[in-house]
Amino acid sequence: MTLRPQPRFPEPDTEPFWEATKERNLVYQTCDNPDCTDKLIFYPRAHCNSCGGLKTTWNTSKGEGVVYTYSVVMQSRHPAFKDLGPYAVAYVDLDEGFRMMTNVINVDNPIDDIQIGMKVKLVWQEQGEGEIALPMFEPA
Amino acid sequence: MAQTREAAIVGIHEYPLRVAPGVSALQIKAASASKALEDAGISWQDVDAVYDTGSHQNIGGLGISEYLGLNPRLIDNTSVGGTSYEFQAHHAATMIASGKANVALLTYGSTAHSDRRAIGTAGATGQGSPTPFNNMEDPWGMTLISGYGMVKARHMHQYGTTNEQFAEISVATRYHAMRNPEAVKAMTALEFVGVNEITTQDVLDSRMIAWPLHLLECCMVSDGGGAVVIASKEVAKNCKKSPVWIIGGAEATKYRENGGDITVSAGAQSGPRAFEDAGVSPNEIDVLMAYDSFSITVMCLIEDLGFCKKGEGGDYVSQGILKFDQKGGPALNTDGGGLSSNHPGERGIFLLLEATRQMRGESTSQVDGAKLAVAVGNGGQLGARHATSPTILAAD
Incomplete structure (x- = not known):
C-alpha cells in the first residue's frame, strides 16, 4: 500500500x-x-x-472537539487515497481553541454520518512501531 | 477619495487555444505580448515595466525580460496565485501614476492541460522541500477541490445556502460561454459532455467531485494565456483604442485561523478599500468578473465585495440578474469564466481581459452601455491561505 x-x-x-x-x-x-x-x-x-x-x-490537547466543516473527497488521483473510497477531510475545532486539518473516520457514509458541529474525539492512525501516528477524529 | 485616471489598460490579448500541444508557456507569453502591444499600437521597445508571476517554466521577471528582449526600468514578481494579475495591475497603475514607468506589460502562459496536471484532484505530492504548511496538511489527503468543498459546506450550514443557488452561478456562466466562440471551442477541445446551455438540475445531476461540490461547479484545466498592457494617460492618448481606466485597486490576505470564519474571504477587506479608492459603489457596477475557480468562490466574492449582505448571496444569485441581458445587478463572468471558457491555473488575467472588452464594447455578451467593471481575483486556496484583489475599471 x-x-x-x-x-x-x-x-x-x-x-x-x-x-x-x-x-x-x-x-x-x-x-x-x-x-x-x-x-x-x-x-x-x-x-x-x-x-x-x-x-x-x-x-x-485532550483531543475533544467539534467538526467546523468538512468535505468528502470522491475523486483523488493520489495513489495512497485513490482506492480508499469516499473519505472526509475536515477542520476540527479542538476544545482548547485551535483548529486543525484532519480526517473524520469510522463512519459508514461520510456525507450523511458527519455533521458540522458534531462532537468528535481523537483517534490515532498508526503507521508502524516507533513511528509518527496521524491524529484523526471519530464521532464522540 | 477622489477618483483618478492616471493609468489605463490600452492593449489586451487572450491566447485563443485552450489545448496547445507543442507550445511552451514562454511562447504563449511572447505571442500574447506581441498581439497586446499591437492592439495598443505601442512598439515592443516602449515597454519599460515588466510584471511576472515567475510561475511559468520557473522564469521570473529577469528571465522573461531577457527572453522578450526588453530592458525594463521596473520589474515586479508578485505571485499570489490566481489573483496575481489584479495585484500587478494595482502595482502597475500606482507606479505609472507616480511617474516611475510609462508602459507596463503583464503576461501569462500555461500548458496545464497539455502537461496533464491534475490540479484539482491530485492531492499533495509529498515532494519538494518540507514546509510547515505541507507537514500540517498533506497527510490527510485534502485535494484542492475538497478545500473549496469545505468552504461551501460551511456556507450552506451557516446561511442555509442551497445547491440550487450555487448552481445559478454555473448556469449564468455557461449561458455566456455559449455566446463566446473561443469558449465553445475550448469546451469542445476539452471534450465537455454537452457543449450547451445548462440548467440548475444539470449542475445538481453532475457527478460529485468533492462533496458538496459537483463537477459543473468546478473550473476546467486548460492551456492558455494572455497579456495586458497598462500605460500612462499620456501614452494612452495615442493608442489605437479607447483607454480603459484603472480607477481602483486594493489587496488583502486571509488564512485558516483558529476560530475564524472560513466563509469570509480576503475580499471583505480589499473590496471596500478598492471601492473607496475608485470613488464608486457596488450598485454602480455593470460587469462583475469574479474568479470562478468554483461556485463557492464567486458566492463569497459577491458577498464580501458588498453586492449583497454576507450570507445573502444565495438569494442574490437566484433573482435572475447574473446574465448579461438581465437587469438588476452586474453581469457575471461574461466570457464564460473558468467554469466554461478557460482556466490554465492563474485565471486573474482573464478577468482583466474580459472586463476591458466590456468597457470597450467588444464582449460577445456585451452589457449595453457598460461603464464600470470589477475584476476580482482570488489566489491561493479559499479555505486556507489566500489573497483577494479587486481591480475597478472605467470606460473612457
Whole structure:
C-alpha cells in the first residue's frame, strides 16, 4: 500500500508536533508573552503569529472537539487515497481553541454520518512501531 | 477619495487555444505580448515595466525580460496565485501614476492541460522541500477541490445556502460561454459532455467531485494565456483604442485561523478599500468578473465585495440578474469564466481581459452601455491561505 504523504524533516517548526505523536500526544503551543492578546498558536511555529514573541510553551490537547466543516473527497488521483473510497477531510475545532486539518473516520457514509458541529474525539492512525501516528477524529 | 485616471489598460490579448500541444508557456507569453502591444499600437521597445508571476517554466521577471528582449526600468514578481494579475495591475497603475514607468506589460502562459496536471484532484505530492504548511496538511489527503468543498459546506450550514443557488452561478456562466466562440471551442477541445446551455438540475445531476461540490461547479484545466498592457494617460492618448481606466485597486490576505470564519474571504477587506479608492459603489457596477475557480468562490466574492449582505448571496444569485441581458445587478463572468471558457491555473488575467472588452464594447455578451467593471481575483486556496484583489475599471 502506498503511504500517505508524510511530514518531512528537517522542518523545525512542526518537528516537535510530530515527535509528540510518537507518544500519541496531540500538542499545540501557547505564547509566553503576558501581554499577548491571542496566545494560541497552531499550526506549530517557533514564534507567536499574534505578537511576534519567540517564547512558546507546548501543551497537550485532550483531543475533544467539534467538526467546523468538512468535505468528502470522491475523486483523488493520489495513489495512497485513490482506492480508499469516499473519505472526509475536515477542520476540527479542538476544545482548547485551535483548529486543525484532519480526517473524520469510522463512519459508514461520510456525507450523511458527519455533521458540522458534531462532537468528535481523537483517534490515532498508526503507521508502524516507533513511528509518527496521524491524529484523526471519530464521532464522540 | 477622489477618483483618478492616471493609468489605463490600452492593449489586451487572450491566447485563443485552450489545448496547445507543442507550445511552451514562454511562447504563449511572447505571442500574447506581441498581439497586446499591437492592439495598443505601442512598439515592443516602449515597454519599460515588466510584471511576472515567475510561475511559468520557473522564469521570473529577469528571465522573461531577457527572453522578450526588453530592458525594463521596473520589474515586479508578485505571485499570489490566481489573483496575481489584479495585484500587478494595482502595482502597475500606482507606479505609472507616480511617474516611475510609462508602459507596463503583464503576461501569462500555461500548458496545464497539455502537461496533464491534475490540479484539482491530485492531492499533495509529498515532494519538494518540507514546509510547515505541507507537514500540517498533506497527510490527510485534502485535494484542492475538497478545500473549496469545505468552504461551501460551511456556507450552506451557516446561511442555509442551497445547491440550487450555487448552481445559478454555473448556469449564468455557461449561458455566456455559449455566446463566446473561443469558449465553445475550448469546451469542445476539452471534450465537455454537452457543449450547451445548462440548467440548475444539470449542475445538481453532475457527478460529485468533492462533496458538496459537483463537477459543473468546478473550473476546467486548460492551456492558455494572455497579456495586458497598462500605460500612462499620456501614452494612452495615442493608442489605437479607447483607454480603459484603472480607477481602483486594493489587496488583502486571509488564512485558516483558529476560530475564524472560513466563509469570509480576503475580499471583505480589499473590496471596500478598492471601492473607496475608485470613488464608486457596488450598485454602480455593470460587469462583475469574479474568479470562478468554483461556485463557492464567486458566492463569497459577491458577498464580501458588498453586492449583497454576507450570507445573502444565495438569494442574490437566484433573482435572475447574473446574465448579461438581465437587469438588476452586474453581469457575471461574461466570457464564460473558468467554469466554461478557460482556466490554465492563474485565471486573474482573464478577468482583466474580459472586463476591458466590456468597457470597450467588444464582449460577445456585451452589457449595453457598460461603464464600470470589477475584476476580482482570488489566489491561493479559499479555505486556507489566500489573497483577494479587486481591480475597478472605467470606460473612457
